[in-house]
Amino acid sequence: MPNVGFIGAGFIASRHAAAVTAAGARIVAVHDVDHAKAFAFAECNRAIASNSLSDLLATESIDAVFVCVPPDAHGAVEQALVDRRVPFFVEKPLPPNLDMARAISASIDRAGLMTSVGYHWRHLDRLEDVRLMLAESPAHMAVAQWHDGFPTVPWWGCQARSGGQVVEQATHLIDLCRLLLGEVVGIRALSSRSVPTAGRATGADVASSSAALVEFATGSIAVLASSCTLPRRHTVALELICEGRAITLTEDVMTVVDGARTVRLMCDRDPFAAQAETFLRALEGGPSDSLVSYTDALLSHEVAVAIADTARGARKL
Template identity: 30%
Template sequence: MSARPRVGIVGTGFMGGVHARAVTAVGGRIAAVLGSNPARTAAAAARLPGARPAADLDDLLATGLDAVHLCTPNHLHARDAERIIAAGVPVVCEKPLATTVADAERLTAAAQGAGLVTAVPFVYRYHPLVREARARIAADPDAGLWLLHGSYLQDWLGDRTADNWRTDPERGGATRAFGDIGVHWCDLMEYVTGHRITRVLARFGRAFDARGPVGARTAVATEDGAVVSFETDRGAIGSLVVSQASAGRKNRLWFSFDGPDRSYAFDQEDPEQLWIGGRDASTVLRRNPALPTAHADRFDPLPAGHPQGYRTCFEDFAADVHAALEGQPHDGLPTFADGLRAARISAAVTASAVHGTFTEVPT
């Protein structure tokens, strides 16, 4: 690999921009870009100095790339990731890795068989205080975390005229709110606690049964929100509430992992602090580069008191992708295996919501 990875980006919307900034911030070069049509491709290339506008995926791959980042709508991930893997190029694929378990399994097996680096941006893992919580929980096996709960709430689909490819199951997948944001929470819970969800009982709900402009509304098939009860392989119970139509909530990913002696709570909208509950006294731990997590050593944290956030998480994720491309993978980089895990949980949650019964999640 070249000293500065040559990266191709497919999809030039919100995440295409986020990925391009993160890759560049940690020393990569955007060598080629591909949008949904020539005009969008050209506009993106004009924003990204040195990026070649590609005519199609084959043309993008002909650029000679160290990795391709897929930032397109969900239904395109499996098709394009498969072609990139077949070309022998590492893939960073946005979540969901695929909209079916079968596709996610096939992609994961193909990438493993080819020995390729893969990644799926479950970037909330990169908040320093998330790593701190994980390290403390791992060092405290007697913590007895038995109740794992939280939420991921947004309001951007709270307007019935708001529409997006995500509301179309053909493009977004069979689950919308859970598949879009619930999977982030589940990934984070499993990453931080080490617990694995073994079975789920889910209910889906909708704020609106039809969406679109007045006079041209169309029926909606997917959920605006979900309530999920679950059990884990270590005997804990838990619950997760997910919504994309909760007024005033923007990206309220919040968790509380509770034991009789200690509980750990984190809110990604306020990621500079970790609440550690105790029966006699509770502590609010503030982010500080001096905290003893491996995370603080590896990246380039801002001094305490200068808030970091989502963008820094993405940069640290991109740095870990580059390290993996150089043959030095770090613990915590979410890979296709984690994308497959999310697909399995999503499938179980969706089946449970349809049938109204507890559904097993293969571990």
């Protein structure tokens, strides 16, 4: 298995680190602008804490890097990896600045570099069951919901830094809608003008809730609703309404209502472990068709940003 470096040592990096080590890879180095976090992460993973990005990239044994930085910290990190021809996995979302995201994507394409983006819902073990059912009976409508608490990390509540809840969280559901229903051809959206109470003390400016109606080239439609006003996670799910059948998918379970019959199947595989193993195996020459390339991820990201921008710019009658 490859030797892996980490850029970013926060919560999501720790989750990916557990998946990487479970897959048999070795974490050899980490860099974070918060040196205390980097040293703690390094100690937990028996790695070296690098004082700078250049120091980390100078580590000769690194075969790939996991990029786990806040949305607005992207750009120079990815370009440095492209310049060094180091394959990388990057946690979503991509930069809220679409020009930057597109420039990174173009650089990756020119370099022919292997990348993967952390849309881990694509690695749910029940997703293939969903795709088979949709091949029998396509979805007329999707209802995507992400109702959750307000994250405490300082960058999350800043629209310019995170892109807001649709871009930072609900993008997972948007990506699945693209995968299952096709490309987006139309968007209508609204967001509340209020800021969540939990974020007011920190100067947050993200909307407390939003709703979007999305049209796909296949003729299907989707309703996306999100909110970050609750004390904890409440509903995160994608429901697909087909001819005579309803399919609901969460990270934990798939529920199928088919006539009078209801079937519930648990999602037994950890999608973080599955996506890490897929990326690491691909680095060694294994199949890469299930990786979410940066180019593909950019299409989902562009939809998420378009929904957020449309919602913020909508006017009331």
